[in-house]
Amino acid sequence: MEIPKQYDPKESEQNHYERWESQGCFAPEVNRDENAPVFSIAIPPPNVTGSLHMGHALQHTMMDVLTRYKRMCGYRTLWMPGMDHAGISTQLMVSRDLKKEGLTRHDLGREKFIERVWKWKAESGGQITKQMRREGVSVDWSREKFTMDEDLSRAVRETFVLLYEQGMIYRGNRIVNWCPNDQTVLSDLEVQKDPQPGKLYYLRYPLKDGSGTVTVATTRPETMLGDTAVAVNPNDERFRDLVGAALSLPLTGREIPIIADEFVDVEFGTGAVKITPAHDPNDYEMGVRHSLPQIVVIDTHAKMTDDAGAEFAGLDRYKARALVIEKFEELGLLEKVDDYEFSISKCERCRTVIEPLISMQWFLRMDTLRVLGLELLEGFKKPRFVPEVPYEKVYANWLENLRDWTISRQLWWGHQIPAWYTAEGEVIVARSAEEARAKAGTDELTQDPDVLDTWFSSALWPFSTLGWPDETVDLKTFYPTSVLVTARDIIFLWVSRMVMMGMHFIGNRPFDDVFVTGTILDKHGQRMSKTKMNGVDPLEVFDKFGVDATRLTLASVGASDTRWNEKQVESYRNFANKIWNAARFCLMNAEGATVEPSWHAHPASAERLNAGVDEHGQDARAASLHDRWIDSRLNKTARDVRQALAEYQFHEAVQTLYHFFWDDFCDWYIELTKSEVTAEEPSPERDAARGRLLSVLEQALRLLHPFMPYITEDLWQRLPGVGSEFHHPAYREAAPTIMLAAYPEGEASLINEDIEWEMQALIDLISRVRNIRSEMNIKPGEPVRIMIGAPDEKLRAVFSANTNQIQRLVRASEVTISAKLEAPKASARAVLVGGAEVAVPLEGLIDFEAERNRLGKEKEKLQAEATKLEAQLANPQFAERAPAEKVEGIRARLADIAQRTMQLDQTIENLR
RNA sequence: GCCCGCUUGGCUCAGUGGUAGAGCACUCGCUUCACACGCGAGGGGUCAUAAGUUCGAAUCUUAUAGCGGGCACCA
Numbered sequence: 001m002e003i004p005k006q007y008d009p010k011e012s013e014q015n016h017y018e019r020w021e022s023q024g025c026f027a028p029e030v031n032r033d034e035n036a037p038v039f040s041i042a043i044p045p046p047n048v049t050g051s052l053h054m055g056h057a058l059q060h061t062m063m064d065v066l067t068r069y070k071r072m073c074g075y076r077t078l079w080m081p082g083m084d085h086a087g088i089s090t091q092l093m094v095s096r097d098l099k100k101e102g103l104t105r106h107d108l109g110r111e112k113f114i115e116r117v118w119k120w121k122a123e124s125g126g127q128i129t130k131q132m133r134r135e136g137v138s139v140d141w142s143r144e145k146f147t148m149d150e151d152l153s154r155a156v157r158e159t160f161v162l163l164y165e166q167g168m169i170y171r172g173n174r175i176v177n178w179c180p181n182d183q184t185v186l187s188d189l190e191v192q193k194d195p196q197p198g199k200l201y202y203l204r205y206p207l208k209d210g211s212g213t214v215t216v217a218t219t220r221p222e223t224m225l226g227d228t229a230v231a232v233n234p235n236d237e238r239f240r241d242l243v244g245a246a247l248s249l250p251l252t253g254r255e256i257p258i259i260a261d262e263f264v265d266v267e268f269g270t271g272a273v274k275i276t277p278a279h280d281p282n283d284y285e286m287g288v289r290h291s292l293p294q295i296v297v298i299d300t301h302a303k304m305t306d307d308a309g310a311e312f313a314g315l316d317r318y319k320a321r322a323l324v325i326e327k328f329e330e331l332g333l334l335e336k337v338d339d340y341e342f343s344i345s346k347c348e349r350c351r352t353v354i355e356p357l358i359s360m361q362w363f364l365r366m367d368t369l370r371v372l373g374l375e376l377l378e379g380f381k382k383p384r385f386v387p388e389v390p391y392e393k394v395y396a397n398w399l400e401n402l403r404d405w406t407i408s409r410q411l412w413w414g415h416q417i418p419a420w421y422t423a424e425g426e427v428i429v430a431r432s433a434e435e436a437r438a439k440a441g442t443d444e445l446t447q448d449p450d451v452l453d454t455w456f457s458s459a460l461w462p463f464s465t466l467g468w469p470d471e472t473v474d475l476k477t478f479y480p481t482s483v484l485v486t487a488r489d490i491i492f493l494w495v496s497r498m499v500m501m502g503m504h505f506i507g508n509r510p511f512d513d514v515f516v517t518g519t520i521l522d523k524h525g526q527r528m529s530k531t532k533m534n535g536v537d538p539l540e541v542f543d544k545f546g547v548d549a550t551r552l553t554l555a556s557v558g559a560s561d562t563r564w565n566e567k568q569v570e571s572y573r574n575f576a577n578k579i580w581n582a583a584r585f586c587l588m589n590a591e592g593a594t595v596e597p598s599w600h601a602h603p604a605s606a607e608r609l610n611a612g613v614d615e616h617g618q619d620a621r622a623a624s625l626h627d628r629w630i631d632s633r634l635n636k637t638a639r640d641v642r643q644a645l646a647e648y649q650f651h652e653a654v655q656t657l658y659h660f661f662w663d664d665f666c667d668w669y670i671e672l673t674k675s676e677v678t679a680e681e682p683s684p685e686r687d688a689a690r691g692r693l694l695s696v697l698e699q700a701l702r703l704l705h706p707f708m709p710y711i712t713e714d715l716w717q718r719l720p721g722v723g724s725e726f727h728h729p730a731y732r733e734a735a736p737t738i739m740l741a742a743y744p745e746g747e748a749s750l751i752n753e754d755i756e757w758e759m760q761a762l763i764d765l766i767s768r769v770r771n772i773r774s775e776m777n778i779k780p781g782e783p784v785r786i787m788i789g790a791p792d793e794k795l796r797a798v799f800s801a802n803t804n805q806i807q808r809l810v811r812a813s814e815v816t817i818s819a820k821l822e823a824p825k826a827s828a829r830a831v832l833v834g835g836a837e838v839a840v841p842l843e844g845l846i847d848f849e850a851e852r853n854r855l856g857k858e859k860e861k862l863q864a865e866a867t868k869l870e871a872q873l874a875n876p877q878f879a880e881r882a883p884a885e886k887v888e889g890i891r892a893r894l895a896d897i898a899q900r901t902m903q904l905d906q907t908i909e910n911l912r
Numbered sequence: 913g914c915c916c917g918c919u920u921g922g923c924u925c926a927g928u929g930g931u932a933g934a935g936c937a938c939u940c941g942c943u944u945c946a947c948a949c950g951c952g953a954g955g956g957g958u959c960a961u962a963a964g965u966u967c968g969a970a971u972c973u974u975a976u977a978g979c980g981g982g983c984a985c986c987a
């Protein structure tokens with residue numbers, strides 16, 4: 001069999017995904033066990049306009065690891081894919097295309113425009129789904145959803161109608177965040193505060209009676225044209241006598257009162273605040289409290305209205321600002337202008353400065369909904385946030401302070417609000433136009449032109465995708481989902497809303513756990529963003545290092561933020577290559593052997609392997625130390641990986657697998673089994689060793705598969721003897737694939753600490769001798785004799801059973817083992833565990849002084865440790881209060897050090 | 913302003929109340945019949961600073977500094 005020396009990720013990435021998908025391996029129906037436990041994930045639907053970025057790749061990797069792992073464990077597994085219609089983004093993107101043709105959406109009209117958007121979606125939308133296939137995600141594409149699909153739209157209308165009927169949705173004239181560029185209202189969460197240097201203007205308002213002026217401070221002088229009061233704190237001595245007095249508002253000739261309100265901060269500015277109820281959220285509230293009139297002076301295009309006065313009408317808000325200041329200066333009413341840094345609200349999408357406006361919009365009342373979320377959290381600890389700190393607190397805190405949600409948007413692309421108006425202005429909310437006409441008793445209806453906030457439909461995602469409002473099998477089976485994997489920036493925008501909607505409509509949480517991933521930063525620690533152009537394209541990383549290596553890198557990010565480090569991907573690329581070459585070795589020596597499906601699950605295997613050391617080497621088939629050792633290590637690895645994944649410790653799982661495969665399997669097991677496996681002549685022993693090697697590899701590939709789907713499948717398919725009988729029992733009928741193989745159990749009975757201790761003694765021996773070779777500058781090809789002294793009988797047995805291996809791994813010509821070491825004076829020595837010693841006779845090669853120094857250094861190290869331990873032991877309170885096992889451990893360690901030190905002393909003395 | 917997180921070898925990061933870990937980088941030696949994307953052997957950190965709790969703290973508490981993030985109605 002020809003296998004190249006270097007792993008080519010592209011080839012295996014091309015060869016398996018299509019087969020997995022077309023054979024239905026991703027669909028839960030592949031599982032034929034009716035009683036199988038269920039695992040489900042709803043993907044955070046990417047925007048239809050989007051393309052794959054690191055954040056997606058990160059989340060998708062984690063979700064895929066979990067999904068593939070659970071599937072291999074026999075769960076009925078559904079990872080639901082889909083996309084979000086992304087109202088504003090998509091509308092803007094299509095509008096931009098139109099602009100190139102010199103058109104606006106208004107030229108086309110609503111219907112044609114929407115047709116155009118659908119056309120765009122069919123042609124170039126959803127690029128990301130192709131890119132996701134490259135990632136290897138095991139989502140069930142046969143169930144793919146889009147938030148604007150008819151069934152999901154129906155769910156949206158249903159929820160809207162129900163919420164309206166329940167009095168939770170209302171329409172009202174409120175102050176809202178308005179984007180003058182996008183020409184739509186935005187929710188609080190779509191607005192970003194940007195700190196900016198600006199000016200604080202101090203304006204004088206004359207008292208009507210001419211007895212003086214009151215100075216107010218403002219960052220937005222143009223809004224003074226809409227002022228309807230000046231407010232002071234009722235406890236402010238300075239203004240006590242002025243409350244109730246009238247001011248003459250400059251430039252307008254209007255008369256406005258001075259009112260008292262607790263809200264006013266005595267410390268800030270002058271202590272007197274101008275109140276513009278129509279153009280500031282706080283002023284709006286205060287206006288409502290004091291029944292102040294609302295004068296609209298800025299329109300939806302951020303231009304001044306006629307009510308701003310003839311001089312200002314039609315001016316842009318910033319031009320108006322300059323003019324207001326100019327006028328105040330002329331009138332001698334501009335007291336001063338200070339430099340001032342403050343936060344300005346901007347549209348998250350287009351960065352235009354938000355204009356607070358009073359506008360008729362639809363709102364969703366949050367008072368009862370947020371209580372549902374809080375009760376679920378406080379009463380049932382659901383969802384469980386991982387990591388719990390800080391997200392649970394942040395989430396709870398946000399729910400506590402939640403305000404009503406502005407759900408209408410002045411867009412065309414989205415779910416049009418299912419509300420109709422009669423000629424008389426009566427509001428009819430219905431599931432369809434027919435229902436509305438029936439309810440209204442007339443055909444003369446106009447539907448509300450607005451659409452719903454994109455996040456409204458996203459909030460329904462975990463159940464709308466499963467068929468709600470119908471009571472489908474999918475809904476019953478897969479809701480609540482098992483876990484939500486997401487970035488922290490949409491905890492409020494999305495996570496909390498899914499919880500509230502899920503509780504309200506299904507009466508149950510949408511997911512058990514929320515795993516919040518870290519963020520991948522650029523190498524300077526900055527967030528990756530389009531505007532900064534500092535993003536790393538995952539597809540380029542795939543091309544350069546392979547998908548599997550990238551996935552390992554991403555899985556290692558876990559829950560904390562990490563700077564992008566290409567070196568790390570490179571090292572995992574090397575790991576993939578290591579796997580490739582280990583398998584290459586196994587396959588090059590596979591003749592006469594096959595993988596045994598029952599190898600690890602065989603009822604007798606544990607018994608057989610733990611039958612005890614066969615000191616006579618009678619059972620050549622399975623009694624070797626390294627065979628039983630790799631078994632123990634493999635099962636411990638499986639156990640640890642399972643545990644790590646249960647706690648979403650992806651990094652831990654990757655580390656465990658990496659070190660098992662590279663250190664245990666490649667560096668030791670393959671090396672120790674090589675002499676058996678590479679024997680020239682066929683023999684039952686050789687073929688048995690080959691079979692064991694292949695079986696360990698096969699198990700290791702299964703362990704790695706959730707993280708590295710491509711290379712593991714590629715290699716697994718090449719193993720002699722693999723088939724559907726390797727599958728988890730739930731998948732026996734499916735065509736052979738590693739993705740349906742049973743995930744190794746991590747059987748406790750196969751984890752054997754005695755065996756691991758024995759193997760560790762062997763590893764130590766080999767390492768110490770190699771160290772001597774290296775330190776003594778013995779040429780790699782030069783054979784040495786080694787002499788081992790071991791008073792412990794068990795250790796002697798371990799070493800004698802492995803003399804061949806020792807010879808091979810340290811290039812020894814001869815290995816002698818005795819209870820007491822009697823080596824020539826001219827030897828380099830090392831002290832081992834259990835009072836054992838090793839000596840390498842080096843006639844003529846050894847510099848006695850250098851060797852004494854080398855041993856002296858080792859002794860110093862031991863002494864330093866002993867000093868610390870003794871001090872600890874000498875403390876009477878330590879012996880008294882520390883747990884007995886700790887004290888015992890330290891005593892034992894000290895005894896060991898004492899023995900080694902004594903042996904070192906003797907050795908050093910002998911070298912004189 | 914309030915809240916939170918981070919600060920561990922040159923770099924990127926794990927970790928933990930009881931003898932400091934990995935990968936990369938570095939040093940030395942190797943084309944040893946799976947792999948130079950490799951093999952073997954090494955060097956390197958008083959775990960930001962200070963005080964406290966404890967028999968014992970890098971790990972818990974508090975304060976400080978630097979960095980990062982979230983929230984907030986300061987005109």
